[in-house]
Amino acid sequence: MSRMSVNIFIRDAVKKYGENTVIQDLTLDIHGGEFFTLLGPSGCGKTTLLRMIAGFNSIEGGDFYFNTTRINDLDPAKRNIGMVFQNYAIFPHMSVRKNVEFGLKNRSFDRSKIHAHADKFLKLMQIDQLADRMPDRLSGGQQQRVALARALCIEPDVLLMDEPLSNLDAKLRVEMRTVIKQIQNNVGITTVYVTHDQEEAMAVSDRIAVMNGGVIQHVGTPKNIYQRPANLFVATFIGRSNIFDGRIVEAGNGKATVELPTGYQVTFDNVEPEKCKPQKVKLCARPEELIVEPQGAEGLRAVIDDCVFLGLNTHYFVHLTSGETAEIIQESTIDSVIAPGTEVRLRLNTRKANLFNEDGSTNLLTGVQNDLIAMEAGKKAVKA
Amino acid sequence: MKLKKIEVWTVITWIFLALFLLFLIYPMFGILRQSVFNAEGQFSLEQFNKFFSTPYYSQTILNSFKVTIAVTAVTLLLGIPFAYFYSFYQLRGAKFLFVVSILCCMSAPFIGAYAWIMLLGRNGVITSFIKDIFGIQIQSIYGFGGIMMVQALKFFPLVFVYMNGAFKSIDNTLLEASANMGCTGVKRFFTVIMQLSMPTILAASLLVFMRAFADFGTPLLIGEGYRTFPVEIYNQYLGENGTDHNFAAAISVIAILVTAVVFFIQKWATKKYNFSISALHPVQKRKPKGMGGILMYLYCYGLIALAFLPQIYIVYLSFRNCDGAVFKPGFSLVNYEKAVKKLLVRSIDNTIIFGVVSLAIIILLAILIAYLVVRRPNPLNHTIDTMSMLPYIMPGSIIGIALVIAFGKQPFALTGTMTIMIIALVIRRMPYTIRSATATLQSIPLSTEEASISLGAGKIKTFLTVTTPMMANGIMSGAVLSWVAIVTELSSAIILYNNKTITLTMSTYAAISRGNDGLACAFAAILTVLTALSLILYLAVTKSENIKL
Numbered sequence: 001m002s003r004m005s006v007n008i009f010i011r012d013a014v015k016k017y018g019e020n021t022v023i024q025d026l027t028l029d030i031h032g033g034e035f036f037t038l039l040g041p042s043g044c045g046k047t048t049l050l051r052m053i054a055g056f057n058s059i060e061g062g063d064f065y066f067n068t069t070r071i072n073d074l075d076p077a078k079r080n081i082g083m084v085f086q087n088y089a090i091f092p093h094m095s096v097r098k099n100v101e102f103g104l105k106n107r108s109f110d111r112s113k114i115h116a117h118a119d120k121f122l123k124l125m126q127i128d129q130l131a132d133r134m135p136d137r138l139s140g141g142q143q144q145r146v147a148l149a150r151a152l153c154i155e156p157d158v159l160l161m162d163e164p165l166s167n168l169d170a171k172l173r174v175e176m177r178t179v180i181k182q183i184q185n186n187v188g189i190t191t192v193y194v195t196h197d198q199e200e201a202m203a204v205s206d207r208i209a210v211m212n213g214g215v216i217q218h219v220g221t222p223k224n225i226y227q228r229p230a231n232l233f234v235a236t237f238i239g240r241s242n243i244f245d246g247r248i249v250e251a252g253n254g255k256a257t258v259e260l261p262t263g264y265q266v267t268f269d270n271v272e273p274e275k276c277k278p279q280k281v282k283l284c285a286r287p288e289e290l291i292v293e294p295q296g297a298e299g300l301r302a303v304i305d306d307c308v309f310l311g312l313n314t315h316y317f318v319h320l321t322s323g324e325t326a327e328i329i330q331e332s333t334i335d336s337v338i339a340p341g342t343e344v345r346l347r348l349n350t351r352k353a354n355l356f357n358e359d360g361s362t363n364l365l366t367g368v369q370n371d372l373i374a375m376e377a378g379k380k381a382v383k384a
Numbered sequence: 385m386k387l388k389k390i391e392v393w394t395v396i397t398w399i400f401l402a403l404f405l406l407f408l409i410y411p412m413f414g415i416l417r418q419s420v421f422n423a424e425g426q427f428s429l430e431q432f433n434k435f436f437s438t439p440y441y442s443q444t445i446l447n448s449f450k451v452t453i454a455v456t457a458v459t460l461l462l463g464i465p466f467a468y469f470y471s472f473y474q475l476r477g478a479k480f481l482f483v484v485s486i487l488c489c490m491s492a493p494f495i496g497a498y499a500w501i502m503l504l505g506r507n508g509v510i511t512s513f514i515k516d517i518f519g520i521q522i523q524s525i526y527g528f529g530g531i532m533m534v535q536a537l538k539f540f541p542l543v544f545v546y547m548n549g550a551f552k553s554i555d556n557t558l559l560e561a562s563a564n565m566g567c568t569g570v571k572r573f574f575t576v577i578m579q580l581s582m583p584t585i586l587a588a589s590l591l592v593f594m595r596a597f598a599d600f601g602t603p604l605l606i607g608e609g610y611r612t613f614p615v616e617i618y619n620q621y622l623g624e625n626g627t628d629h630n631f632a633a634a635i636s637v638i639a640i641l642v643t644a645v646v647f648f649i650q651k652w653a654t655k656k657y658n659f660s661i662s663a664l665h666p667v668q669k670r671k672p673k674g675m676g677g678i679l680m681y682l683y684c685y686g687l688i689a690l691a692f693l694p695q696i697y698i699v700y701l702s703f704r705n706c707d708g709a710v711f712k713p714g715f716s717l718v719n720y721e722k723a724v725k726k727l728l729v730r731s732i733d734n735t736i737i738f739g740v741v742s743l744a745i746i747i748l749l750a751i752l753i754a755y756l757v758v759r760r761p762n763p764l765n766h767t768i769d770t771m772s773m774l775p776y777i778m779p780g781s782i783i784g785i786a787l788v789i790a791f792g793k794q795p796f797a798l799t800g801t802m803t804i805m806i807i808a809l810v811i812r813r814m815p816y817t818i819r820s821a822t823a824t825l826q827s828i829p830l831s832t833e834e835a836s837i838s839l840g841a842g843k844i845k846t847f848l849t850v851t852t853p854m855m856a857n858g859i860m861s862g863a864v865l866s867w868v869a870i871v872t873e874l875s876s877a878i879i880l881y882n883n884k885t886i887t888l889t890m891s892t893y894a895a896i897s898r899g900n901d902g903l904a905c906a907f908a909a910i911l912t913v914l915t916a917l918s919l920i921l922y923l924a925v926t927k928s929e930n931i932k933l
Contacts, residue, residue, distance in 0.1 A: 076834075076837045076838055077839075077841060080840075081838050083835060085835060087829055091850055091854070092832075093854055106841045150839065154839060
């Protein structure tokens with residue numbers, strides 16, 4: 001597997017179904033050898049984009065490159081892509097081996113080496129004992145392995161996977177995503193993976209592009225996307241978030257003091273100076289970023305509605321005295337849990353929480369790494 | 385600027401369009417034209433006027449309607465309980481019941497009528513027997529009652545096969561849920577099971593209605609004074625006295641309109657029951673017990689015996705000594721010897737050649753059209769699909785007449801050739817195979833073909849190595865029945881055949897009409913054995929009950 005890994009460049013891609021524009025001017029770089037995930041709610045255009053790369057969807061505008069080769073008009077059969085489909089698309093009338101060998105037989109591959117080559121990938125996916133079985137006698141996980149072996153066997157430039165785990169049960173899903181990640185690491189092939197499951201995306205990806213409404217919102221590492229989401233949509237789509245309305249009452253020197261419901265005031269010392277003027281804002285606090293303190297301490301005034309003990313953590317459901325509800329996760333303590341009806345204070349971890357402008361379109365804090373914005377800045381520079 | 389390459393499929397679309405225009409639309413147009421022109425070549429509606437103002441003629445459509453509705457009702461009454469017992473109880477010999485009922489409905493169209501005449505007709509065995517022993521003259525089998533009995537016994541297996549499929553798709557939990565809410569037994573049968581099966585009941589009714597309405601052989605032999613329209617068309621076109629081609633064409637147009645209306649009424653009715661069910665927990669078959677069990681067995685085996693009796697009796701008669709129309713004591717192969725002299729070999733050859741060639745063409749057409757319709761939907765292909773369904777509403781004798789009108793003279797003189805026989809057979813059976821091929825392809829996810837393309841196989845290679853093999857199962861189950869239907873075709877062949885293109889069915893019919901009963905039985909027996917062997921071979925090879933009618 002000594003093939004040079006392939007970069008994918010997408011420039012101003014447009015997808016239309018009739019008059020309906022699904023994707024407008026989408027630009028994206030996928031680096032050679034990385035595990036790249038398109039993540040978003042259903043209908044956000046992620047599968048559409050993947051199928052444009054594969055060649056099964058027409059491209060209404062823009063350019064797609066594999067390294068320097070423009071592939072827009074290249075026949076799907078000639079793009080040298082390995083694809084894993086949501087329903088696996090195993091040929092039901094061929095044995096496992098025939099399925100895996102199918103791609104080799106379609107190219108000028110030395111006939112005498114087909115058997116051995118297929119064996120290599122059957123072994124890699126640990127399905128060599130199943131080689132002569134027909135697909136109707138395979139479990140879901142086994143079919144998944146066949147699909148992967150078949151896609152990798154042709155030694156493609158790019159591996160595309162369209163929600164490959166969504167048909168498996170929860171336990172197998174976790175097992176298979178580890179398998180997929182390991183194989184991708186070993187083979188080192190550029191991989192584009194589509195999913196709507198954010199936990200799965202976090203587990204397998206080098207980088208993630210979060211999409212919504214045909215527009216990429218944030219491209220970055222799982223860590224950055226979780227900790228410093230580019231906008232409110234990303235913050236709420238990845239992980240859980242409590243959102244509160246607030247107001248910057250004082251700003252300057254890279255600091256901003258925000259007034260939150262129930263009169264609680266906090267100061268952020270990592271704000272983007274040019275974005276932070278006194279204004280209305282949205283505060284986003286993940287459940288673990290609120291700390292329950294006893295009455296009398298500083299914090300949001302809240303009353304416990306319910307608590308759920310889950311072993312490692314305890315979840316608290318509360319409402320603020322100003323009406324908003326919130327969810328808090330605390331590491332379980334040996335003391336008894338706090339009883340419903342107790343009034344408490346919620347202290348905010350300002351190093352972890354995020355602050356957005358009022359319409360949620362941008363994060364006001366420093367540390368956001370959105371490769372998309374960097375790339376668009378680069379593009380403008382080139383044009384200029 | 386991209387120049388669109390002309391795709392292979394676009395070419396195929398245009399080829400089909402041309403073929404359908406030539407072999408379907410042009411002949412139908414020919415019938416329409418003939419129906420509105422009089423003998424002097426002037427436009428007139430006098431034929432239609434004649435039909436509706438003369439009760440002698442208009443009565444035929446009414447008669448056809450009456451007997452067909454009666455037949456449809458009786459087949460439902462016979463077939464639904466049969467299917468219910470078969471699907472919900474562990475009957476001994478279930479496989480036998482299944483195979484024999486298929487054999488019954490796939491027999492040549494008029495063999496049932498002919499056998500029942502031999503049994504219950506004026507000189508029938510049972511008639512004479514009862515007359516000799518009890519001195520009673522039993523009621524005449526000819527007319528309404530005879531048509532109804534013969535057709536009902538022939539067509540109830542269609543209802544059975546359809547309903548069996550519907551009952552199998554009922555999830556056991558639905559029955560348990562209804563029992564849980566206090567609805568069991570007969571009440572549950574009518575309020576839950578029948579309601580769930582309603583789309584299938586409607587589909588089966590339509591099928592029976594269409595087959596019975598267009599059936600030509602049965603009323604021809606057993607109808608006598610009870611005149612139905614397919615026979616009237618035939619008489620007007622080829623009858624012994626006073627043919628009137630324009631009038632035959634006019635009746636044909638009326639018949640097509642009537643069947644089209646019935647077709648659309650059924651489509652409309654089916655829409656009201658637009659739900660789909662699939663069984664995750666199929667119903668567990670119970671063992672039949674007690675008095676009910678005995679009655680169940682009596683009903684199922686009695687019905688099958690009655691339906692299969694004609695074929696057995698014909699085979700039996702074929703070995704009896706016979707001189708002309710009179711059967712004599714003793715057994716011999718004399719009927720078969722006579723048959724050999726009467727073009728037996730040519731009949732068998734023709735039957736098999738027509739069958740194989742038409743079937744090959746039909747399968748090819750079905751695969752290609754299904755692909756065009758499902759994978760390349762566009763207005764042109766939709767038009768092809770609609771056109772391919774036209775023969776569904778055209779009785780066979782009308783197709784025969786249409787082809788004679790269209791291809792009886794230059795520039796397309798084809799009458800009397802094998803080609804026109806094969807064209808007729810292809811047109812007759814095509815809609816059924818296309819339906820099952822389309823349904824099969826629709827159930828195959830597109831991603832399987834995309835997988836093949838992304839693995840480097842071109843479009844044509846993908847179609848040949850992936851799409852076609854995956855469709856094979858669905859098509860074969862339909863094709864075997866098309867084969868049997870082709871082999872036993874009567875209504876269009878009777879218009880088109882001649883001495884050179886004679887088939888087994890036509891030889892049988894010719895012998896019957898000349899009063900050579902022994903000879904007729906020999907031909908009919910060979911035909912029966914041929915169809916039975918085809919079906920049994922198919923069932924043995926596939927080991928499935930997956931038969932699409």
